[in-house]
Amino acid sequence: MAENKGRITPKQEILEKVWDLSFDTGTNTIEVYISFLRNKIDKPFERKLIYTKSNFGYYLK
Amino acid sequence: MTLKLRFALLFNLIVAIILILSSITIYSFFSLHRQKEFKNKLRTEAIISLSNFGNNNQNLKDLGINISNELTEIYLFEKQNLIISEDKKIINATPTKSIFKISTKTFALIKNLKEYFFKESNREFFGIYIVNEKMFVIASAIDKDGLNKLANLRLILVGVFFCFLILTGLITYWFVNSALRPLTNLNNKIKLTTEKNLWQKVELTKGKDEIAQITSNYDALIERLKNAFDLQKNFVQYASHELRTPLTLMYATTQAALNKKLTEEEYKKTLELLQVEQNNLIDLTNSLLLLSQFEKLEFSSILHTFRIDELIYDAISYGKANFPGIIIDFGFENFPEENNLLINGNETLLKSAFINLIKNAFLYSENKKLSILLFAKNKDIQIHFINTGNQLTESVISNMKIPFSSRENIGLVKGIGLGLSIVQKIISIHNGTFSYSKISTNINKFTIALS
DSSP: OOTTTTOOHHHHHHHHHSSOOOOOOOOOOHHHHHHHHHHHHHHTSOOOOEETTTTTTEEEE | OHHHHHHHHHHHHHHHHHHHHHHHHHHHHHEEEHHHHHHHHHHHHHHHHHHHHTHHHHHHHHOOOOOOHHHOOOOEEHHHEEEEEEEEEEEEEESOOOOOOOOOHHHHHHHSSSSSEEETTTTTEEEEEEEETTTTEEEEEEEEHHHHHHHHHHHHHHHHHHHHHHHHHHHHHHHHHHHHHHHHHHHHHHHHHOSSSSTTTOOOSSSSHHHHHHHHHHHHHHHHHHHHHHHHHHHHHHHHHHHHHHHHHHHHHHHHHHOOOOOHHHHHHHHHHHHHHHHHHHHHHHHHHHHHHHHOGGGGGOEEEEHHHHHHHHHHHHHHSSTTEEEEEEEESSSGGGGGGEEOHHHHHHHHHHHHHHHHHHHHHEEEEEEEEEEEEETEEEEEEEEOOOOOOOOHHHHHSSSSTTTTHHHTSOOOOHHHHHHHHHHHTTTEEEEEEEEETTEEEEEEEEO
């Protein structure tokens, strides 16, 4: 996501690139880890970095 | 010292202490009573002596004496009454010859206390100081009857003590002997148990007493040992069978290959077949080794803190690499806090448990598909492994921890029936639980709960 700043990264791509796995994207796995990430880099700061594209993926701004 | 003798001695000691205490109490009360009685007699004797000496009634009244009622002649052994002036001169003596001497200190005590009872050897004295006449009246005698009665009582008490002690000893020994006879019989029966009749039950008594409980617990212990031996025998039998099958197959394949000339392609196929069987053998020996290691595992020394989700990913990666065609989904049952995913345990063993369940799904599921669901809240972690396929029978579910017990569910599929028992052992040494439940008609759900 950092390498592709501004570009939406699909959930499936995140799964493959991060864990080298291809889960059924119907699970909440990506949401859980994005939530962990937000707790670390978004919540403590005023400026938010991670944005969601509903039913598709995430991007950094 | 035998238990019988110890019980008998202990009981006798208690009885002896009780007897001694009661004898001392009886003797002391009787002795006090005799002394009190004789003291009264001596006082009366002293008053009679004073009265006979011609003393006036006022002195007697001062002593609280009603002359008409109390002055009755008393027989006393070796009695002697003295009336002595304040300067220690004998005024009157009956009999006339004085047979004892009184110290100045005693005279002072009589004078101070007005009435004083004292004793020297067997002889007892009662002294009264008459204030008006300034003289001492002293009556003395030996309480021969009282002392004889006291000596008799002493003799009786000592005799009774020893007789009762011997009687109690005999009764106690007989009682303890008959009470402990079933225990002796049990001991004799246990002594007769050898390796030839190891499984023979004792079955001595039918009551509900302690002996019956020991007997029944002993029989239960023997039953448990028998079950453990049977399990071990079955384990060896199944393990041998599982080792023999691939070896026989490998031998037959090799023999067939040696008996005829094969093409390069056929040799390749033969070697591939041999490799499959070798892999099965490696798999089996690894599982057997893992099972045997649990017995001597010093578990506390190999604990680490790690993230359970990462371990699941590792197991999934391993499963995907080693079980071709398997589809594994992973998801969270709830939205956990990151630190809820931390667990204290052994990574290698837990990963082995997860891989066994992944392999289980690969071997027995209809569509080679497995869903793993993780639930983590506070310190509770649950991992569900859900797949479709034949469901386990009740007997397999109840014996899941016993190696090879799931063989009856294996059917035609290639498996050895050790996976679930390995998972059960790994989870139990992590103080967790491993359970199985059926969902609808063909969905299996294995749950590992850790905390």
